[in-house]
Amino acid sequence: MSSIPAPVLELRDLTVQFASREGPLVAVAGVTLPVRPGECVGIVGESGAGKSQLLLAPFRLTASEAQVSGIAQLAGEDLLALDERALDRVRGAQVGFVFQDPMSSLTPHRTIGDQIIEVLEHHGRARGQAARERALALLHKVRIDEPVRRLGQYPHELSGGQRQRVLIAIAVACDPALLIADEPTTALDVTVQAEVLTLLAALRAERSLAIVLVSHDFGVVSRLADRIVVMYAGRVVEEGPAPAVIAAPRHPYTAALLDCIARMDDSPDAPLPPIPGQPPEPRALPAGCAFHPRCSRAQARCRSESPVLASDGQRAAACHFPLSI
Amino acid sequence: MAGSILASVGTELPRHRAALAAAVLLAVLCLIALAAPALTPHAPGTIDLAQAGSPPGLGAAHWWGTDRLGRDVFARTMQGLRVSLLIGFVAAFVSVAIGVAWGALAGYAGGRLDASMMRIVDILYALPFVFFVIILATLFERGDVLVLLAAIASVGWLTTARIVRGQTLALRQREFIEAARALGMPTAQILWRHILPNVAGPVIAYATLTVPQMILYESFLSFLGLGVQEPLASLGSLISEGARDMETASWLLLAPAGCLTALTLSLNVLGDGLRDVLDPRTRS
Numbered sequence: 001m002s003s004i005p006a007p008v009l010e011l012r013d014l015t016v017q018f019a020s021r022e023g024p025l026v027a028v029a030g031v032t033l034p035v036r037p038g039e040c041v042g043i044v045g046e047s048g049a050g051k052s053q054l055l056l057a058p059f060r061l062t063a064s065e066a067q068v069s070g071i072a073q074l075a076g077e078d079l080l081a082l083d084e085r086a087l088d089r090v091r092g093a094q095v096g097f098v099f100q101d102p103m104s105s106l107t108p109h110r111t112i113g114d115q116i117i118e119v120l121e122h123h124g125r126a127r128g129q130a131a132r133e134r135a136l137a138l139l140h141k142v143r144i145d146e147p148v149r150r151l152g153q154y155p156h157e158l159s160g161g162q163r164q165r166v167l168i169a170i171a172v173a174c175d176p177a178l179l180i181a182d183e184p185t186t187a188l189d190v191t192v193q194a195e196v197l198t199l200l201a202a203l204r205a206e207r208s209l210a211i212v213l214v215s216h217d218f219g220v221v222s223r224l225a226d227r228i229v230v231m232y233a234g235r236v237v238e239e240g241p242a243p244a245v246i247a248a249p250r251h252p253y254t255a256a257l258l259d260c261i262a263r264m265d266d267s268p269d270a271p272l273p274p275i276p277g278q279p280p281e282p283r284a285l286p287a288g289c290a291f292h293p294r295c296s297r298a299q300a301r302c303r304s305e306s307p308v309l310a311s312d313g314q315r316a317a318a319c320h321f322p323l324s325i
Numbered sequence: 326m327a328g329s330i331l332a333s334v335g336t337e338l339p340r341h342r343a344a345l346a347a348a349v350l351l352a353v354l355c356l357i358a359l360a361a362p363a364l365t366p367h368a369p370g371t372i373d374l375a376q377a378g379s380p381p382g383l384g385a386a387h388w389w390g391t392d393r394l395g396r397d398v399f400a401r402t403m404q405g406l407r408v409s410l411l412i413g414f415v416a417a418f419v420s421v422a423i424g425v426a427w428g429a430l431a432g433y434a435g436g437r438l439d440a441s442m443m444r445i446v447d448i449l450y451a452l453p454f455v456f457f458v459i460i461l462a463t464l465f466e467r468g469d470v471l472v473l474l475a476a477i478a479s480v481g482w483l484t485t486a487r488i489v490r491g492q493t494l495a496l497r498q499r500e501f502i503e504a505a506r507a508l509g510m511p512t513a514q515i516l517w518r519h520i521l522p523n524v525a526g527p528v529i530a531y532a533t534l535t536v537p538q539m540i541l542y543e544s545f546l547s548f549l550g551l552g553v554q555e556p557l558a559s560l561g562s563l564i565s566e567g568a569r570d571m572e573t574a575s576w577l578l579l580a581p582a583g584c585l586t587a588l589t590l591s592l593n594v595l596g597d598g599l600r601d602v603l604d605p606r607t608r609s
Contacts, residue, residue, distance in 0.1 A: 061507055085511065092508030099507070104500040109522040118518060119508050170508065 006076065007034035008177045008210045009095075014070035016050070016057040016234075025282050027053040029234040030070070037177060038208040042225030042242065044218055044257065046279050050234040051214045055180050059091055060084070075177060093123040096171030100183040102164035106155035112139075112166055113151030116173060123174045138169040142199060161192035165199065172203060179203075182214045197223050218261055222246055230254045233280050233290040240315030248324040250317035252295050289320070297321055337602040344598020350591040354584070358410060361403030369400040370556045381576050390576045392566070401558050402580045408559040409588070412474060413540035419478040420539075421532040424485025429516055429524070431486070432493025443490065446483050454480050454542075455549075462551050473552060477542045481535060488531060492524045526603035533596030537589035544585065560585045 016028035028050040035041050043051045056062050058072035058079045072079040074094060082090065091097070099105050106115060116135035120126045126134045132151070139147035142165040155163060164184065171179055181200065185193035201224055204211055215221050221228060221242070228245045230238040230253065238251040249255040256275045277294040280286055286293055292302040301320050309318040339345055357364070367387065373395035381390035381398070389398040431442040458476040465472040496502060497520075505519050544561025546552040553559045560581045567578030 059507070061503065063503075088509040088511050090509065091506070092510070097504070097507035099500060099504060101500050105504040107501045107505070107519045107523065109525070110518070118510075122508070122510060122514070167504070 005037050007036050007073075008075055009033075009035040009212070010071065010073040011054070011058065012071035014054065014058065014068065014072060016053045016062075017067045017069075018062075018064060019067065022283060024067075027066070027234055027282060028057070031231070031234075031236055033229060033236075035178065035210050035212055037210055038204070039227065040204060040211040040213060040225045042221030042228045043212065043214045043231060044216065044221050044228060045231035046216060048279050048282070049231040051216075051231050052182050054231070055182065055212055055214060059095065059097075060087060061091075061097070089123070092119055092171075092176075093174045094176050095178045095180060096174070096176040098164070098167055098171050098179065098181040098184045101187050102160050102167055103187065105167055106163060108155055111152055111154055112158070116151075116166070116170055119170055119173045125174050134173070135169075138173055139166070141172075141203070142166070142169045144169075160188055161195060164188060164192075164196055168196070168199065168203070172207070172209065175207065176209070178210045178212070180212045180214070183216070184213070185220055186215070186217070193220065194223075200224060218246070218257055230257070233285060234282065235290065235318065236309055236316075237291065237319070238315075238317045239309075240317075244315060250315065250322040250324060251291075251319045252297050252321075252323060253291050254317075255323055256294075289318075297323075334599065334602055338598065341598040341602055343594050344602070347591040347594035347598065350587060351595060354406065354588055354591065355410060358403050358406040361400060361407075365397060365400050365403075367397035367400045369396065369404040369558065372396060378574055380574070389580050390574070392574070392577055393570065398576060398580050402560075402563060402584055405558040405560045405563045405581055406584050406588070408470070408553055408557065409540045409543060409561070409585070412470065412477065412543045412559070413536045416474050416477040416481055416539040416543075417532055417535040419474070420481030420535060421485050421528065422482075423478070424482035425489050425521070425524070425528055427482065428486040428489025428491075429493050429520055432490040433497055433512070433516055433520060435494070435497070439490070439494075443487075446486050449480070450483050458546060458551060470553060470557075473543060473546065476546075477539050481539055481542075485528065485531060485535070489524050489528060492527065493520055496520050496523055526600060529603055530596050530600030533592055533599055537592045540585070540588065560588075 011031060011033040013030045013032055014028060015026065015030050018025045018027060031050075031054055033041070033054070043054070045051050053062060053066070057066045057068045068080055074090060077090070079087070079090070106112070113132065113135050116138060117131045120131045120134055125131075135151060136147055139150055144150055144162055144165045150158070150162070150166070158166065168184075179200075184200070185196050188196060197220065200211060200213075203209055211224065213221055213224055225242045228239065228242045229236055230245070230251065232253050238245065238249065238254045245254060246258065249258055256273075259273050260275065262272060275294055280290055280293070286303075288304045289295070289298070289302045289307050292298040295302065299321065305320070307318045307320050309316050338348065362368075365388070373391070375395065376387065376391050377393055377395040379385065379387060379391045379395075381388060387397045387399065389402065391397060392401065427442060427446070431439040457480065461472055461476045502515060502519060505515050510519070540560070543552055543559055544564060547559050547561030548565040550565075552561055563581035564578060564585065567581060571578045
């Protein structure tokens with residue numbers, strides 16, 4: 001019997017809170033998420049569901065000071081116990097990040113080559129001429145055209161898709177075991193989106209890179225993810241293998257999200273059904289299931305009793321009345 | 326970082342005609358000022374009463390004439406130019422160095438540190454400059470070039486600090502700073518390699534404009550008699566002296582005033598050109 005490999009990233013019962021004048025704001029409430037080597041996990045949910053906070057907070061990358069509790073381990077190392085300096089050695093080396101906006105994620109006054117080399121030198125991977133060659137190889141790897149010329153160019157001379165390729169090159173420059181991509185394609189054209197996703201899939205296959213893909217777009221996630229985690233109001237409401245979740249969602253929220261996607265076989269005139277209402281305010285979560293005010297299947301029990309994430313080993317859903325079982 | 330800035334100035338500046346002309350004029354002025362002792366047989370301090378007040382002339386022993394004490398105006402003006410250049414560049418360098426460090430730290434740290442650092446700047450701004458210099462000049466030896474430098478630089482850095490702080494504050498919110506943090510860059514490196522290169526353009530341009538400002542401060546102080554003292558001369562003290570005799574011996578005023586005008590003009594045009602050259606987005 002082959003043993004399951006130890007997870008690269010292990011988040012257990014992770015809670016992220018922000019202090020504010022009106023009291024603590026809970027962005028993530030007790031989420032457990034193991035990411036295994038080479039695996040691609042897609043995290044889906046609306047804006048404000050806590051997807052980004054879940055992955056940025058353990059690395060102390062949130063905009064304001066967050067209180068993180070629970071367990072967060074990267075390759076067995078306790079992230080929450082690390083000081084800022086130790087964390088600097090982790091970020092960029094053992095874990096790479098790709099963010100939403102490629103237009104503004106590169107320093108405007110320095111060349112592309114300079115910025116790739118900086119990361120390599122900072123983490124002691126290569127210096128001088130060797131670093132330059134590595135940078136060039138990385139640009140080749142992310143399939144940018146004319147890589148030699150790009151090294152000497154400034155960010156504003158590149159298109160959005162090219163810049164996102166550069167940022168991916170920087171993120172994987174130090175051969176991390178994990179790549180966290182937070183809405184990596186949201187700011188890009190649809191055709192460029194597809195190219196970037198293809199690139200991520202290729203990098204993953206090539207170096208058994210684990211990828212956590214955070215997106216509000218099921219279409220993007222379904223192209224890359226093995227496993228899908230659906231979040232709502234700071235909690236996981238459903239998770240399971242990507243094809244199974246997409247084919248037969250169990251949580252009404254997942255089903256509603258999937259219904260929002262236009263399909264080729266839909267009639268072009270048929271309106272897409274939106275999810276009624278708004279995501280709840282984190283400080284004023286409804287009693288019982290947080291989704292019940294927007295759920296078409298809600299019953300009395302949903303209004304009083306909070307559902308737990310019930311797992312059958314393969315799939316899990318937090319719903320009193322799950323679909324398709 | 327410094328290398329890439331110099332390289333871009335080297336390749337881009339020649340395309341900017343006015344700035345190139347200004348740079349050449351500045352270089353010529355500096356060269357003449359430095360080479361002056363070899364160009365004229367007269368020392369700036371030598372008094373020759375027999376030759377006192379002789380007008381300038383091409384064939385004359387003194388090209389730019391002499392002053393009331395018979396000292397050579399060319400030698401005196403060039404010495405004044407040297408002193409003014411020294412004070413201008415050193416004061417500008419010191420004030421930019423302090424201003425950049427102060428402003429970048431305040432802007433990046435934010436919060437209380439930022440507030441208290443900028444209040445200090447506000448208070449210093451509120452102090453009357455001349456009053457401040459008079460106090461320094463009475464506390465220390467009058468006309469000491471070092472005291473003069475300290476006085477000028479102590480006021481000059483305030484504007485740079487405000488500019489850099491404002492720019493840093495805006496830059497700190499940008500995604501590339503977050504991206505740099507996500508790559509494991511420590512604060513010092515983020516400041517040095519991600520904030521400073523982005524403020525370098527405006528700062529270098531402003532620094533170039535600071536040099537003539539410092540020279541004018543010094544001239545102003547020397548004009549009031551608080552600046553460099555005899556027998557040493559600066560452009561300001563020479564203009565002050567020349568202004569007294571401007572109806573009978575106009576060359577005593579015209580020589581230093583012309584040098585000062587040429588110097589400030591060239592620095593201003595150069596600063597303007599550098600601002601264009603140092604922004605990669607304005608390059609073709």
